Amino acid sequence: MPSHVDAFSAWLLEGLELTSTLFHVGQYCGAWQASTSGHRRASFHVVLHGQCWLHLPARAQGPARSVPLRAGDAVFLLADSPHCLSPDPLAPERGRETARTGTMTPLDADGREAPGSLGLACGFFEFKSGLDDLMLGLLPDHVIARHDQSALHGARQIFELIRAEALLDPHTPSPLIARLTGLLFVYALRALDGNDELAPCFWSLMRRPAFAPLVAAIIAEPGKPWTTANMAEFSHMSRARFCKLFSGLSGQPPAQFVTLVRMKLAAAMLSTGVSTPDAAEQVGYQSESAFAQAFKRVTGMQPGAWRRTANDADTARHSTLH
Missing domain, CATH: 1.10.10.60 (Homeodomain-like)
Structure with a gap:
């Protein structure tokens, strides 16, 4: 029998017509800082390989946070929130949370990872419903899906599909990545049931x-x-x-x-x-x-x-x- 959380997830998503679009796919090396802020849209980041840090500035709901991410982890920001990803565990200076530095290069088609590099798929998503803002108001402002969460066991195959699609043609990202990421978001909602760091929502x-x-x-x-x-x-x-x-x-x-x-x-x-x-x-x-x-x-x-x-x-x- 579905849990109350699964039933609520199904009700929340029903009729919202989740659509995702890909922003970019590639890898960063050396010093860099990435962000999808400033586009007035909800966004996502999927870590394809390597590790990095997600930096979130202080908000009314809580203090600033710097969260480690590893391959297989995904971040969904349900609003245009100030944030950035970087290889540095220390957050950027105040006012530079949304700055972008460094150059993203294509992934290696043979799957080889440059030492110290980070593979990343980023994009945007939206819900095509007149009730968007109200429905999203039922959720926290961001969701982090961990590759090792038991609730995300089925999502590991989706991640592998995303990674495989990303490697098909590093110069022309597959449109299927955005659709697969939409499925990953559904699993991420399930994972919220075990999140002990939720702000009031x-x-x-x-x-x-x-x-x-x-x-x-x-x-x-x-x-x-x-x-x-x-x-x-x-x-x-x-x-x-x-x-x-x-x-x-x-x-x-x-x-x-x-x-x-x-x-x-x-x-x-x-x-x-x-x-x-x-x-x-x-x-x-x-x-x-x-x-x-x-x-x-x-x-x-x-x-x-x-x-x-x-x-x-x-x-x-x-x-x-x-």
């Missing part, structure tokens, strides 16, 4: 036995009357304790999560042509007006406009195919 909540069943129940039946009192009772807590722990662990109040779950389902239904009254009823709203207000507050669009936009996009896809 929704995933922290999923690791607590008192809350994971509640989250799973809300996702399974969003139309139920999930009041704060009902959720506290489900979790066997007083209302005050429930609200304090939920908000402290996830960084958002419980009612906000319930609304997001409902609007995610409603958006999917509207996209398939379901009427606004039917969608409202399915996600627990007795008033169509209240539903429309909540939907616009979450998505920025009225339900009818969302449905028309989805229908227009579907019509455009079909006309392209034919």
Whole structure:
């Protein structure tokens, strides 16, 4: 039976249409510093060979960090975060966290690694959904997938495929690398279940036995009357304790999560042509007006406009195919 974390991962990714694009593949030697910051997009780094350090500056959630990375490790930055990779365990001077120095050269086609070099595949990814920002808000700002994590056992084969694709033609990187990296991200979400360094985010909540069943129940039946009192009772807590722990662990109040779950389902239904009254009823709203207000507050669009936009996009896809 899938764990609550696996079920939550599937729910989170459903309908988000994860797409990845490759930025560059190659190797660095000597003194260098690499970063994907400044492109206003989420990004990734996959270490193909060698070792390096990931430098993350201080943020509101915690102090600056310098994290060692080895071959097979991957980093996913879910926002355009200041950061850099370098061979130096010491972080760069303040203000130079996003500087780029050194020259990336093609990988050796025969797989030989230059002494002291680092093989790297970097790129960007995005989720094509009107709920992107809200859904990504349920995750930490970065995810590190370790090659030796037990939860990533199946991902090792994906890494080997990425490495094999990178070596096919060092001068013309394979587009399959970006697609394979998207799969690697799915595995990385599983690995979060064993991450003890998470800053407050929704995933922290999923690791607590008192809350994971509640989250799973809300996702399974969003139309139920999930009041704060009902959720506290489900979790066997007083209302005050429930609200304090939920908000402290996830960084958002419980009612906000319930609304997001409902609007995610409603958006999917509207996209398939379901009427606004039917969608409202399915996600627990007795008033169509209240539903429309909540939907616009979450998505920025009225339900009818969302449905028309989805229908227009579907019509455009079909006309392209034919």
